[in-house]
Amino acid sequence: MICGTDEAGRGPIAGPVVAAAVILDPRRPILGINDSKKLSEKKREALSQEIKEKALYWSIAQCDADEIDAINILQASLLAMQRAVEGLGVTPEKVLVDGNRLPKLIVPGEAIIGGDGLHECIGAASILAKVERDRQMLLWHAHYPDYDFARHKAYPTPGHLELLQRFGACPIHRRSFKPVRRVLGEID
Template structure:
C-alpha cells in the first residue's frame, strides 16, 4: 500500500495548487507513467483515465489562491498533498513524496527529489494533478477569457502579464505573487 503524491501549479500566478495521491495496483501495471511535464497533453489525459481505472485508490485535493496567499506556495503545496493523502479511503503503509519536503502526515513518508520520474506512484499522482489543474484552467478561461488561461494555464507568460496589466487581477490571481503584488501596490491609493 505504497502511495505516491505530487502537486501541480506551484509556478503559475493564478489558480489553485492541485495535488493527487495514488496507490497503484501491482497486478495492473500502466505503461508510460513519468513526470507529467515530460508528457504531451494528449498522453497525460489518456494516462489519467487509465490511472483512475486501474489504480487501487486515488484522490485529488487542492489549495485555492486565497489559501496560497495566506500560507505561501510551499505550505499550500504540502497542505494540498496532505489533503490528497488523507482523502484516500485507506491509510497507506508509506507515502512517497516528490521533492525535498514532506507534508505533515500520520504515516511514514519519504521525500524523493525527481520522484515523479523515478517512482510510478509519484508519476501517476503528478499526471492526475496536472490534468485536473489544466481542466480547471479551461473552466476559469470560460469565466475570464481576457486572460487566456486555457492557453498558458496561468503561468506568467508575456501574454498573461500583458493581460494582467490591461485588466488587473481577477478573483483567482495569487495576490502575494510578484507580478500581481506589484500591480496591486502600484494601483492602490495610500490611506489618508
C-alpha cells in the same frame, strides 16, 4: 500499499495548487507513466483516465488562491498533498513525495527529488494533478476569458503578464505573487 503524491501549479500566478495521491495496483500495470512535464497533453489525458480506472486508490485535493496567499505556496502545496493522502479512504503503509519536503502525515514518508520520474506511484500522482489543474484552468478561462487561461494555464508568460497589466487582477489571481502585487500597486 505504497502511496505516491505530487502537486501541480506551484509556479502559476493564478488558480489553485492541485495535488494527487495514488496507490497503484501491481496486478494492473500502466505503461508510460512518467513525470507529467515529460508527457504530451494527449498522453497525460489518456494516462489520467487509465490511472483512475486501474489504481487501487486515488485522490485529488487542492488549495485555492486565497489559501495560497494566506499560508504561502510551499505550505499550500504541502497541505494539498496532505489532503490528497487523507482523501484516499485508506491508510497507506508509506508515502513517497516528489520534492524535498514532506507534508504532515500519520504514516512514514520519504521526500524524493525528481521522484515523479523515478517512482510510478509519484508519476501517476503527477499526471492526475496536472490534468486536473489544467482542466480547472479551462473552466476559469470561461469565467475570465480576458486572461487567456486556456493558453498559458496561469503561468507568468509574457502574454499573461501583458493581460494582467491591461485588465488588472481577477479573483483567482494570487495576490501574494510579485507580478500580481506589482499590478495591484503594492510594490514597484
